[in-house]
Amino acid sequence: MYQVLPESSGNVIGFKVIGDLDSAEYKELFDLTDKLIAQHGRIRVLSDLREYKALHVLDAISALPKRYQDAHFVDKKAVISDDKWIHAMTNFTAPFHLTKIKLFRGNEIDKAWEWIRE
Numbered sequence: 001m002y003q004v005l006p007e008s009s010g011n012v013i014g015f016k017v018i019g020d021l022d023s024a025e026y027k028e029l030f031d032l033t034d035k036l037i038a039q040h041g042r043i044r045v046l047s048d049l050r051e052y053k054a055l056h057v058l059d060a061i062s063a064l065p066k067r068y069q070d071a072h073f074v075d076k077k078a079v080i081s082d083d084k085w086i087h088a089m090t091n092f093t094a095p096f097h098l099t100k101i102k103l104f105r106g107n108e109i110d111k112a113w114e115w116i117r118e
Contacts, residue, residue: 014046037073049081050106074099078112
């Protein structure tokens with residue numbers, strides 16, 4: 001499940017993942033970002049993954065082509081989590097992205113919002 005965060009505005013969207021995401025929820029998120037891209041051209045994304053619990057490998061793999069297509073339209077991405085595996089995955093994939101990605105600890109959410117809006 002996910003929630004769009006109330007601090008989202010303009011070309012900046014923040015969302016919080018609670019538990020896990022299935023393929024339908026990935027599609028909803030992509031539809032939402034597509035609308036923002038259509039409105040603003042380029043967007044910035046804050047992903048609060050502090051309560052993200054499970055990676056469904058098949059759903060994540062099926063989402064990869066869309067993620068890389070959208071990367072051309074995402075200026076920055078802030079990832080918030082204290083989980084080492086999320087930091088490891090983000091660091092591993094970061095060199096393959098066109099997007100500036102920065103990791104933040106769970107207690108740095110305000111700092112993440114500041115960075116994403118800079």
